[in-house]
Amino acid sequence: MNKMGAMNAEDMKNYKGVFVFAQQVDNKLSGISFELIGEGKRLAEKLDTDVTAVLIGSDVKNLVDELAAYGADKVIVVDDPELKDYRTEPYAHALSSVINEYKPEIMLVGATAIGRDLGPTVSARVATGLTADCTLLEIGDFPLVALPNQEQKHNQLLMTRPAFGGNTIATIACPDNRPQMATVRPGVMQKLEKVEGAKAEVIEYNPGFTPNNKYVEILEIAKAVSDIKDIMDAKILVSGGRGVGSAENFKILEDLAEVLGGQVSCSRAVVDSGWKPKELQVGQTGKTVRPQLYFAIGISGAIQHVAGMEESDIIVAINKDEDAPIFDVADYGIVGDLNKIVPALTEAIKAEMANK
Amino acid sequence: MKVIVCIKQVPDTKGGVQFNPDGTLNRAAMLTIMNPDDKAGLEAALRLKDQYGAEVTVVTMGLPKAADVLQEAIAMGADKGVLITDRVLGGADTWATSTTIAGALRKLDYDLIITGRQAIDGDTAQVGPQIAEHLGLPVISYAQEIKVDGDSVIVKRQYDDGYHMLKAKMPCLITALSELNEPRYMTPGGIFDAVNAEITTFGRADLVDVDDSNIGLKGSPTKIAKASDKVRKGAGEKVVPDSPDEAVSYIVGKLKDKHII
Secondary structure, three states: OOOOOOOOHHHHHOOOOEEEEEOEEOOEEOHHHHHHHHHHHHHHHHHOOOEEEEEEEOOOHHHHHHHHHOOOOEEEEEEOHHHOOOOHHHHHHHHHHHHHHHOOOEEEEEOOOOHHHHHHHHHHHHOOOEEEEEOEEEEEEEOOOOEOOEOOEEEEEEEEEEEHHHOEEEEEEOOOOOOEEEEEOOOOOOOOOOOOOOOOEEEEOOOOOOOOOOOOEEEEEEEOOOOOOOHHHOOEEEEEOHHHOOOHHHHHHHHHHHHHOOEEEEOHHHHHOOOOOHHHEEOOOOEOOOOOEEEEEOOOOOHHHHOOOOOOOEEEEEEOOOOOHHHHOOOEEEEOOHHHHHHHHHHHHHHHHHOO | OEEEEEOOEEEOOOOOOOEOOOOOEOHHHOOEEEOHHHHHHHHHHHHHHHHHOOEEEEEEEOOHHHHHHHHHHHHHOOOEEEEEOOHHHOOOOHHHHHHHHHHHHOOOOOOEEEEEOOOOOOOOOOHHHHHHHHHOOOEEEEEEEEEEEOOEEEEEEEEOOEEEEEEEEOOEEEEEOHHHOOOOOOOHHHHHHHHHOOEEEEOHHHOOOOOHHHOOOOOOOOEEEEEEEOOOOOOOEEEOOOOHHHHHHHHHHHHHHOOOO
């Protein structure tokens, strides 16, 4: 039985520093790893400490410099042939052993299909709390306001996350256990400017890996073959919903995206209809995007969609339904027929660009 | 073969979200449903019942009214239901929830445990893997397909960039994605069975190997500092142009103001 109970104050003091899980797949670091280092650095400055990336895999030492270039002060490398491809058990053993050995105050993991499996397993193993899918992290007091008969703790990690399908937000603390663990939604935190040639202190650590009943066998690995650019990196997104009407009609959105140097994305309805692949889906069950300009075309604006795009700098909505909820978040809302407006808009922008 | 499916009764946030006049969420007006990922997990278990005669037990934790969701599952074809309910278990976060459910499962026989990947009210995806960890079982999350192969399961596990086919020896725990299958409807015979079905209630005292420091609000390491209904950015301008040309010049004007073109 994993037992927890609150840690005593002396034990808690032994936990120091901000650690981030440096996710890699096929020896390529995932974007979330750099985002976590960037965010970890921001938190570490407030706590007057440093950021350690935990790199887990097989033959991954060559990735250390890249982690340093994005701001990692230290890198703990757990390198073992058992860790070649992600499996819950050897990875959970690796990360929990690192936590037990090096005792971080904060442990951040990406809320990816890997991190959302690894995070809960590790938090249960090291017996601490975990807050899922955070979109904002701050250092502050818990409770937020001092209460009689309750100690107010300072320098706590305050983790904010959406719940109820994005209808509510909650800020969570983990005041009596360490590390304070969070999974962080990809695409929300900012990575730092890359500094070529930056170096990190490297610590190699191997807790030993002995296969047991929890080691599953990988029979096959299938990669989705795709040359689609990640919509999370796009500066301009032209996003279509059910109102676009058909897969063919997305052509008018693609034309608009092309003149603007942007990319096409879509709502869940479009993926469910089979018009576009899931990797272009924005929203609660898709990707979180924050481009400079987001066109919502023929998208009604269900809360689950809005949750994935409302941080965009400028939102332009075109919809024939005057009451569509998308107009509640749009900076500029146009009630009208997308089939007439979008092609004409593409031509007008082309003309503007030509005049420059 | 014995299969346990963990299910949760949740407010229906999809489509039917209701707001109070002040813009806050009107929970009382929202219907409750069986959490979609859990329902797919139940359907997967019922297919194992159809194929291999597996015995399917559904387990839920919640207020006494959560028994409704067990009856729905029995009406779909599950054999038995277990309701974990006790005042001292209230206010549990994912750690306390998973220690509680693990404590109940220690009292039951199983070869396979299926949970949904995540519930639509919390969206955490934590309780399934944490139950597996407490019970010392292998876990396979994000299942898109489940097959039984002798004493093992073969599962198609979704990733962001593709999938893995994984094989695990039973007993093990699988978390199901709603796209796993199309759950069946309740049948008239099933609804009749559900009325007479055996639903066992577990309280705190029935939990095996669970310490008081690990249950309920007090046993929850995460604490809510504040919760609020989401403050949206708010609407900007909305125009109803007389013609597409007018719409276009409006948008072009705005894009120029913002130096995008």
